[in-house]
Amino acid sequence: MDFFTNMEQHTGVKLNDVQKQAVLHTEGPLLLLASPGSGKTTTLNMKIGYLLLEKKVKPERIMAITFSKASARDMSERFDRFFSSLTNEKVHFSTIHSFAFQVVRETLQKRGEPFQLIEGNVSDEELKKGFHGPDVPLHKKFILKRIYEDIHQKQMSEDEMDELMTYISFVKNRMLSGKELEKVSCQVKQAADMYKEYERFKKQHVPDRLLLDFDDMLTYAHQFLLEDTELLSRYQRRFEYVLTDESQDNSVVQHEIVELLARPHNNLCVVADDDQSIFMWRGSDVTKLLQFEKVYPDAAVMTMSQNYRSSKEIVEASNQFIKRNKNRYPKQMFTENPSNAPIQMQTFSNYDQQLTYVAEAVKAASPGEETAVLYRNNSSAVPLADKLDKAGIDFYMKDIDAKFFKHWIVEDILNFMRFSYNDQRVDILERIHTKFNGYITKKQIAFLKRTHISTSIFDVLREEDIPSYQDKNLAQAKKMFHEMNTMEPGKAIRMIRGKLGYDKAVTKMCENFGFNAEHLFGILDTLEEIAHGLGSLKGFADRLKHLEQLIQTSKYNKNKAPLTLTTFHSAKGLEYDNVYMIDLINGVVPSKDDMERYRSEDRAPMEEAVRLFYVGMTRARSHLELLSYNYKGSERVTESIFLMNVRRIIQPEGEKKKKAPVRPAVDLSDESLLKEGEMELGLKVSHRKFGAGIISEYGGDQIGIQFEEHGYKELLLAFCLENGLLKKE
Numbered sequence: 168m169d170f171f172t173n174m175e176q177h178t179g180v181k182l183n184d185v186q187k188q189a190v191l192h193t194e195g196p197l198l199l200l201a202s203p204g205s206g207k208t209t210t211l212n213m214k215i216g217y218l219l220l221e222k223k224v225k226p227e228r229i230m231a232i233t234f235s236k237a238s239a240r241d242m243s244e245r246f247d248r249f250f251s252s253l254t255n256e257k258v259h260f261s262t263i264h265s266f267a268f269q270v271v272r273e274t275l276q277k278r279g280e281p282f283q284l285i286e287g288n289v290s291d292e293e294l295k296k297g298f299h300g301p302d303v304p305l306h307k308k309f310i311l312k313r314i315y316e317d318i319h320q321k322q323m324s325e326d327e328m329d330e331l332m333t334y335i336s337f338v339k340n341r342m343l344s345g346k347e348l349e350k351v352s353c354q355v356k357q358a359a360d361m362y363k364e365y366e367r368f369k370k371q372h373v374p375d376r377l378l379l380d381f382d383d384m385l386t387y388a389h390q391f392l393l394e395d396t397e398l399l400s401r402y403q404r405r406f407e408y409v410l411t412d413e414s415q416d417n418s419v420v421q422h423e424i425v426e427l428l429a430r431p432h433n434n435l436c437v438v439a440d441d442d443q444s445i446f447m448w449r450g451s452d453v454t455k456l457l458q459f460e461k462v463y464p465d466a467a468v469m470t471m472s473q474n475y476r477s478s479k480e481i482v483e484a485s486n487q488f489i490k491r492n493k494n495r496y497p498k499q500m501f502t503e504n505p506s507n508a509p510i511q512m513q514t515f516s517n518y519d520q521q522l523t524y525v526a527e528a529v530k531a532a533s534p535g536e537e538t539a540v541l542y543r544n545n546s547s548a549v550p551l552a553d554k555l556d557k558a559g560i561d562f563y564m565k566d567i568d569a570k571f572f573k574h575w576i577v578e579d580i581l582n583f584m585r586f587s588y589n590d591q592r593v594d595i596l597e598r599i600h601t602k603f604n605g606y607i608t609k610k611q612i613a614f615l616k617r618t619h620i621s622t623s624i625f626d627v628l629r630e631e632d633i634p635s636y637q638d639k640n641l642a643q644a645k646k647m648f649h650e651m652n653t654m655e656p657g658k659a660i661r662m663i664r665g666k667l668g669y670d671k672a673v674t675k676m677c678e679n680f681g682f683n684a685e686h687l688f689g690i691l692d693t694l695e696e697i698a699h700g701l702g703s704l705k706g707f708a709d710r711l712k713h714l715e716q717l718i719q720t721s722k723y724n725k726n727k728a729p730l731t732l733t734t735f736h737s738a739k740g741l742e743y744d745n746v747y748m749i750d751l752i753n754g755v756v757p758s759k760d761d762m763e764r765y766r767s768e769d770r771a772p773m774e775e776a777v778r779l780f781y782v783g784m785t786r787a788r789s790h791l792e793l794l795s796y797n798y799k800g801s802e803r804v805t806e807s808i809f810l811m812n813v814r815r816i817i818q819p820e821g822e823k824k825k826k827a828p829v830r831p832a833v834d835l836s837d838e839s840l841l842k843e844g845e846m847e848l849g850l851k852v853s854h855r856k857f858g859a860g861i862i863s864e865y866g867g868d869q870i871g872i873q874f875e876e877h878g879y880k881e882l883l884l885a886f887c888l889e890n891g892l893l894k895k896e
């Protein structure tokens with residue numbers, strides 16, 4: 168009996184022709200380009216089985232590399248399911264990081280050079296507490312904090328820490344140095360200098376040991392393999408076959424390590440989907456895949472395009488959608504799966520309605536169905552969790568991020584509320600006095616600290632010699648804090664933000680310290696959402712505690728709750744019956760930065776946003792919904808341009824019922840007129856009334872154009888198109 172018949176009998180899986188060819192191609196380089204749901208993992212496992220059972224390769228001669236520890240476990244489980252009854256031999260699935268660590272440890276031990284790992288868990292509280300004296304705790308974040316403070320003479324914000332960490336990972340994974348470091352954009356000023364200082368610190372600060380972070384594992388392993396030919400050829404001899412899964416997310420240094428290992432026989436099987444590369448921001452590099460045939464002129468390239476996961480509607484729409492991208496291997500994903508429901512798209516009037524809808528829809532799912540709600544940013548998780556909890560729905564949250572609850576904005580709001588209970592507490596006032604319009608100075612706080620307080624602090628201050636404007640403001644503040652105490656929390660937050668001047672103070676901080684205003688105001692909006700419907704300030708504080716705990720413990724609900732909440736990124740490789748993609752608005756999906764860079768001709772981030780959206784769409788087996796809204800709080804937003812793309816795919820222009828314009832002002836067949844399908848960010852157009860401009864936003868029924876002479880204007884798209892108001896320049 169041949170291998171494939173045997174496999175079919177044992178596992179029930181009948182490989183298709185390309186899958187079979189990929190299994191049989193064991194010698195020489197192979198790039199296996201696989202569409203989502205096309206059985207990558209299945210094929211890779213079968214190939215390993217083939218090497219063991221048919222080619223009698225010893226398992227220790229096979230290097231099977233996966234993207235993360237979780238996918239290594241997943242692969243290993245699948246392998247056991249297929250082959251445990253056929254062979255006792257076990258193949259080790261490893262991440263590149265763990266292999267690199269092995270190389271580094273071995274080399275440094277041999278050289279007698281001690282080392283210390285400086286990356287791992289450190290709580291935000293510990294970090295906030297900081298350190299005193301000259302001895303910096305030997306941890307990446309503390310070291311960066313110290314370097315930042317030395318260079319900028321001020322404290323580093325959490326956002327800046329995240330930014331700088333991403334920058335460092337990126338430059339290391341891309342193997343950048345010298346002038347190239349300056350070219351990488353980073354919100355943190357002098358990031359390249361800080362990076363160089365960080366590298367110097369690690370090598371010199373502790374003379375008796377080398378300090379290494381996670382990314383150093385890769386760069387050092389690469390360096391050692393290049394330097395030590397004996398070491399390299401030992402590993403090369405050991406691993407006769409090298410297979411890597413999810414290779415689209417490998418960084419430059421990871422690709423280099425894999426290439427080195429596979430030499431000279433190059434029995435290298437690279438499984439990848441360039442359309443699912445979503446970690447470019449931290450150094451993954453899809454161009455390496457696109458150049459595979461240049462590196463290996465004798466490479467076989469096979470494409471697995473049949474999707475076994477999703478309904479016809481989902482496969483066809485996603486396949487069309489990804490074609491927006493230019494920088495990709497052309498592929499045609501298809502399926503023989505039957506049709507199911509059409510993809511649903513809804514734009515609600517506001518954010519809360521979207522969440523209410525999700526909660527109701529999830530509740531209505533049939534028993535036994537797996538459902539996921541996917542979002543771009545972790546910040547979407549808290550209001551969603553709040554809504555689901557209020558609706559009595561259990562969930563499993565994939566990437567727990569309870570940072571929200573410890574954020575200083577949340578602390579501030581709680582402190583405002585605490586102070587309203589007792590306006591004699593100098594300790595609380597000290598934390599918020601610069602954040603409302605009471606003009607209370609540091610000196611006044613020091614005075615209050617020295618004074619025995621037995622009445623309202625506001626009265627104490629007003630007894631002193633203070634300017635009349637402050638006296639007036641303190642009297643008002645006292646009244647507001649007093650009223651706040653018995654208010655509904657939603658109202659209280661609005662008063663803090665508005666009349667007490669907190670929003671203004673935050674805006675000022677953003678200007679002074681470069682904080683991300685959108686993010687901070689987003690947190691305040693979320694607090695208002697959580698407060699919605701609650702009766703007391705205490706109830707609000709309790710609710711926050713409850714939510715924090717709920718989110719922390721939701722990770723234990725894996726395989727228990729039929730509902731998963733996850734970011735697009737973490738949904739990679741997974742599948743669900745029903746998928747709801749939420750918060751699909753411009754500024755989030757794609758992000759503001761993606762859009763801005765696209766306008767300035769830097770298209771790579773937008774292409775990555777498209778891939779991320781595609782990963783989200785292709786997680787659904789039978790039911791996919793794309794959700795958006797028009798207002799978040801009082802802010803008008805526009806639905807994601809990607810929604811518009813999908814809508815056009817599902818319902819092409821020609822099929823729409825077009826209302827004839829009452830008075831067609833121009834000949835609509837004129838080729839130079841802008842058509843809906845031609846809209847693109849950055850496209851130069853000319854408006855009949857406002858003249859030349861550039862499309863800088865579109866979504867829903869609006870189009871935003873930056874006009875040369877009339878500034879930025881938002882116009883009704885349908886009106887412009889139907890009346891031929893816009894021409895391509």
Ligand SMILES: Nc1ncnc2c1ncn2[C@@H]1O[C@H](COP(=O)(O)OP(=O)(O)OP(=O)(O)O)[C@@H](O)[C@H]1O
Pocket residue numbers: 180181182183186201202203204205206207208209210440475476739740741785
């Ligand atoms: N030849 C086949 N016949 C029937 N089902 C198959 C075949 N190959 C794979 N499948 C099934 O298709 C589904 C998707 O396979 P798999 O998870 O291996 O896809 P993938 O390519 O890794 O997906 P993604 O890239 O989206 O993570 C699985 O349920 C798998 O069992």
